Every structure is written in structure tokens, then in C-alpha cells.
Amino acid sequence: MAVVEREKLLEVKNLKKHFNVGKNAVLKAVDDVSFDIYKGETLGLVGESGCGKSTTGRTIIRLYEATAGNVSYEGVDVHGKKSKKELKSFNRKMQMIFQDPYASLNPRMTIKDIIAEGIDIHGLAKNDKERMERVYELLETVGLNRAHASRYPHEFSGGQRQRIGIARALAVDPDFIIADEPISALDVSIQAQVVNLMMKLQKERGLTYLFIAHDLSMVKHISDRVGVMYLGNIVELAESDELYEEPLHPYTQALLSAIPVPDPEVERSRERIILEGDIPSPISPPSGCRFRTRCPHAMDVCASAVPKWQEAREGHWVACHLYDNDLNNENKQ
Amino acid sequence: MKNILELNNVNVSFHTFAGEVKAVRGVSLHLEKGESLAIVGESGSGKSVTSKTIMRLLPEKTSEIKEGEILFEGRDLTKLSNREMEKIRGSEISMIFQDPMTSLNPTMTVGKQIMEGLRKHQNLSKNEAKERAINLLKLVGIPNPEIRIGEYPHQFSGGMRQRVVIAIALACNPKVLIADEPTTALDVTIQAQILDLMRDLQQKTGTAIILITHDLGVVANLSQRVAVMYGGTIVETGTTDEVFYNPKHPYTWGLLSSMPKLNTNDKELLAIPGTPPNLLNPPKGCPFAARCPYAMQVCVDHMPDASDVTSTHKAACWLLDERAPKVEPPEAALVGGAR
Numbered sequence: 001m002a003v004v005e006r007e008k009l010l011e012v013k014n015l016k017k018h019f020n021v022g023k024n025a026v027l028k029a030v031d032d033v034s035f036d037i038y039k040g041e042t043l044g045l046v047g048e049s050g051c052g053k054s055t056t057g058r059t060i061i062r063l064y065e066a067t068a069g070n071v072s073y074e075g076v077d078v079h080g081k082k083s084k085k086e087l088k089s090f091n092r093k094m095q096m097i098f099q100d101p102y103a104s105l106n107p108r109m110t111i112k113d114i115i116a117e118g119i120d121i122h123g124l125a126k127n128d129k130e131r132m133e134r135v136y137e138l139l140e141t142v143g144l145n146r147a148h149a150s151r152y153p154h155e156f157s158g159g160q161r162q163r164i165g166i167a168r169a170l171a172v173d174p175d176f177i178i179a180d181e182p183i184s185a186l187d188v189s190i191q192a193q194v195v196n197l198m199m200k201l202q203k204e205r206g207l208t209y210l211f212i213a214h215d216l217s218m219v220k221h222i223s224d225r226v227g228v229m230y231l232g233n234i235v236e237l238a239e240s241d242e243l244y245e246e247p248l249h250p251y252t253q254a255l256l257s258a259i260p261v262p263d264p265e266v267e268r269s270r271e272r273i274i275l276e277g278d279i280p281s282p283i284s285p286p287s288g289c290r291f292r293t294r295c296p297h298a299m300d301v302c303a304s305a306v307p308k309w310q311e312a313r314e315g316h317w318v319a320c321h322l323y324d325n326d327l328n329n330e331n332k333q
Numbered sequence: 334m335k336n337i338l339e340l341n342n343v344n345v346s347f348h349t350f351a352g353e354v355k356a357v358r359g360v361s362l363h364l365e366k367g368e369s370l371a372i373v374g375e376s377g378s379g380k381s382v383t384s385k386t387i388m389r390l391l392p393e394k395t396s397e398i399k400e401g402e403i404l405f406e407g408r409d410l411t412k413l414s415n416r417e418m419e420k421i422r423g424s425e426i427s428m429i430f431q432d433p434m435t436s437l438n439p440t441m442t443v444g445k446q447i448m449e450g451l452r453k454h455q456n457l458s459k460n461e462a463k464e465r466a467i468n469l470l471k472l473v474g475i476p477n478p479e480i481r482i483g484e485y486p487h488q489f490s491g492g493m494r495q496r497v498v499i500a501i502a503l504a505c506n507p508k509v510l511i512a513d514e515p516t517t518a519l520d521v522t523i524q525a526q527i528l529d530l531m532r533d534l535q536q537k538t539g540t541a542i543i544l545i546t547h548d549l550g551v552v553a554n555l556s557q558r559v560a561v562m563y564g565g566t567i568v569e570t571g572t573t574d575e576v577f578y579n580p581k582h583p584y585t586w587g588l589l590s591s592m593p594k595l596n597t598n599d600k601e602l603l604a605i606p607g608t609p610p611n612l613l614n615p616p617k618g619c620p621f622a623a624r625c626p627y628a629m630q631v632c633v634d635h636m637p638d639a640s641d642v643t644s645t646h647k648a649a650c651w652l653l654d655e656r657a658p659k660v661e662p663p664e665a666a667l668v669g670g671a672r
Contacts, residue, residue, distance in 0.1 A: 214521070218593055258525035260528070260554040264573045264577050272525055278493070
């Protein structure tokens, strides 16, 4: 794939987000994460609960102040000091869709006001008529209809609410959308509807997505490239087909083998890698490689040195000592 | 007797301010000794209500078993008094709930919660019960059970808590275990651990399991037979192989094809359009008719009966009637074909 020629939209470099959790304890939710997102692509971010994938998304869009590192959007630093005006123009380019369609819509606002909030703030409509026209158009884009505009959120099902959330994000014509688990609260048949809608919108509007989820099969379906997170770090990043066919990191391998496949024959014959134990606490993560406490291939070096983030194959990045060439050469000698 | 549990034409309704919600409408099921049966369906399909009906855990004031019988070893559970039901609940039939965070009592030690059932149902002394509780914790794979028995739920992680819930459910060697979305709140790697544990325990103890889930992957992993529920009715039932490899009901096709498969690269998922029916006012005919691409006039007017595909495989769909046009399932629904 011609990764090199594509235009970078977002560059995340050594991003850290730490939370103070009292008594000198620091929770390192995101610890030194770097990746790029190219224009028009979908980057999937997967991991288990507590791995920092949502925090990463929220820090990128400046819902959280970054502890260290930087995020640049089209070359401009997102976290730098900004005037209100600059912030406003930046907010128009980046939007977010949230996980819980029940909690992310204000129950006291009508759908038209929810969707038009961004339009009002950014002054995108000259008069009331134009405002309503935009709302109607957005409702139709996401598969709802005009009659829904004056209703309240409680009158809608989960899938419909998520469509409203998408319409709200689209209202300001963004280029980049962060979707934080947009489908995990929905039923299977409705999930497919929302994913299809998101893919259709991407094609029509040239949107770029950061798609955060824990459902690996859905992420593979929607993403061009996928990053796997574990305890605040990205452990592997590759084209989605490559990642699913040839996962390099032991954690990715375990994660993939843990997904139950809807095929009884496959399930009966499959050898699973079952990880021992639970995810360690991010307040006091293990030294060296953070996965070593559960890793079936852990070596001595894993406890002492943090594995380097390196390109094991073209476009396939991994942070694991198993793929550390210097180390492997040493072992051979 | 082969069937340990049998549901015949069970109807359950809730009385709400808006009117009567017919959550379960004419469900018939059977569970054989030691087998595992999955009930699959989306939210609101009636799968959890069915399981709570068996356990008689529905609120007495607002719900009602309108019709039907639930035979457990030949006894009709719907006719038992609360006192009699208490003797069965937790000892002969027990249940695992979805969220281990809320199904454990945060103010009681884990050991006490396991011993509670043992002391009540099996008249064990305190020391005997404690010993048994330690063994149970060992059985479900919790390290240092002698120490952990004195700890509180908040000292356990999500996966460990679910293990404790399983230990409580298995304490009195139940004949039937109902697991209502036992792994939905857990991460995939932890889910794999728990599924492994449940399969292992079923082989060891010979308990029959009713697994309630919306995840077809979990079904394929754990169950021998499946019942697919939609709009309060069972639309298809059969062995796991029959339902996955030779599905007959368009809703099952829709479910199977709306899941992305890891080994294929279709660009668009086949979504089921629309939303499930409102059971406050359930449709007269087939509940899936409004969303079904093959719906005919008869589907709207009359509820289809379950027709036999094989002796174990049934589906309630007018397409199986000999007068209906022949329809092939969409390619995306063919699980075997994707391999």
C-alpha cells in the first residue's frame, strides 16, 4: 500500500495523559503513544477496558489536557494556547461521536436543537429557515426523517439516537470524527446499520475516522489500519488485514484468538491462547514491557527494558522484544 | 425421563401504565439432562423474561404468567407456592447474572455469600460450609481461596467476581444452571477464560445449562442447541450445527449476515432494516414480517406455526410452507461458505 504518499491529517507524538488519583499516586492512562492518521482513512483503536483507548481519543480532541507530548492537526498544534476564535475554528474540523446514545443527548432538548447547536455556535445558518433546512437535510442523511426534528431523545431507540449523534457531529461539516465505541451499546442487527451509515458517509464526504472499540471483528471491518492498545501503550499497529492475518505481538495474538467466532465447527477445533490473570493496575504498571506478566513468551529482558517501537515489516509496527533484531542476533551468537 | 425442564406454550405479560406488554408469547422449549441450550436474541426479544419466568423472579405485582406450564422434573413450577419455589431456586435451578458488580452483595464477604445457599439448602454446619466454599473457589480457578474467602467483592476484578458468582450458582450442585449474558460485561480475554471455565465445569458436574446471550460467537463456543427468539416468540430452534449451517428463518439469516466475519472482506454488512416490534401492541402475524425482505401477505395476517425441518430443527416461517415460493438465504448468512 502506498502509505508514504498519503497526506497526514493528524500526528500524535509521545502523547501522555496522567491522572492524579490522590496521595501521590498517578494513573498513567495513556503513556507515550505515537501514531499518524492519514486523510480519508479509518484508524481503528482496540483494546480491553482500561487500556487507555478512550482517553487517547478524548485527549486528541482536547477534552482532556495532555500531560506531555503533542497532537498536531494539519501541522497545527492542538494543545497549544489558542484564542477563542482559533479554538472555534479548530472545533469545527474535529467532532466526536460518543458511546452511550442514552447519556450523550440532552433529554430536555429537541432533536432539532441538539443537531443545530453546532450550527448556531458557529453561525453556519443565516436565518431560521436555513437552519431548519440544514437540520432536515442532516436528519435525512442519517436515515431519519423531518418529522423527527421536534421530538425529544426519549422517543427514540438506541440505534436512532446514535444516528442523531452522528447527525450532530456532521452538522458543522467536520473533516475528522472520533468515534468512541459508537456501536457497543447497540444490538447486532442495529450495529450493522450504523456501521454501514458511517462507511457511506465517509465515502460521500471524504471523512477521516478514529474508530475506538473493543469489538475486534467490527473494527477490522471498518478500519484501514488498526492499532492495539494495552495498559496505556500501543503495542502493535498495522494494516487491518495484515494485523488479523499475521499478528506479531503476543497480546494481539491472544486477543484475536479469544474472540468467539459464530461458527460451531471452527469453535470446536480452535486452539485458544488463554491469557492468565487480569490486566495489572495502571497506577503501578509492571516494569519493562507492560504485558510481560501475562505474556506466554516473556523473557528476562522483558522485565528490565521497555521494548522499542519499531517497524517489523513495511507498515507493520510492533513493540515487543521478540522482534528486536539486535537482541535476536545476540541470542544467536 | 430425558427432559429435565420443559416449557409449554408459556405466555408472560407485564402490566404497565401504557397497557399490557406481551413480552413472551407462546414459548415452548425443552432442556435435556446435561445439555447446553442457548437462547439468542436482541434486547427486548423476551429471552431474559423467559429465564426469569423459569426462576419465578419476575415482580409479582406487575407481571403475570398468562398461560402455559413450566415442567421441572415433571412438576409445574408455575403452580408452586413461593415457599416451595424457594426450595428449588438456588439449589436445583440456579442462575448467573450479567453484571457481577451488581449481583454480589458489597457488604458481605465472598465466603459468606457462597455459604449462604449451602447453609440454607443443605443444612451444613458453618465449618462444613466453609470447607465446601473453599473447594468451590478452587474449582472456579481462584488462587489462594483460603484467604480470598474472607475478602469483599470490591477486592476482586471483574473476571474474578464472575467466577465467584459461578461458584455461588454451583454451590448446591444444581440440575439446571441459567446463565443470563454471563460474559457480556467482560473483556474478550476474560470472556475466553470464563467460557473455558463453564465448559469445563459442565463436563465435570453434568449440569444442564441455559445460556442467554446476544453473541452468536459465544453460542457457537458453548452450546449444543440453540433457540432464536424474536418479538417474544421462538422463531427457530435446532442443534447448533443446524441453525448455523442450515438456517431457515430470515431473522436468523439477518443475524448471521449482520456480523462481520474475521476471515472475509465484504465491503458492506447486510443489516436488518428497521427496529424490533413494540410488544405493547404486538403484530397479529409474524413478528419479523415488518423487517423481513421476503414478507408475504400471509405473514402479516397470520402467525406461522413452527414447522419441522428435521426432527430436531424447527422454524416458524411461512416460507417453509409448501405453497410458499422457494427462497435461498443470502450468501452472507452462510457461515460454512465463508470458510
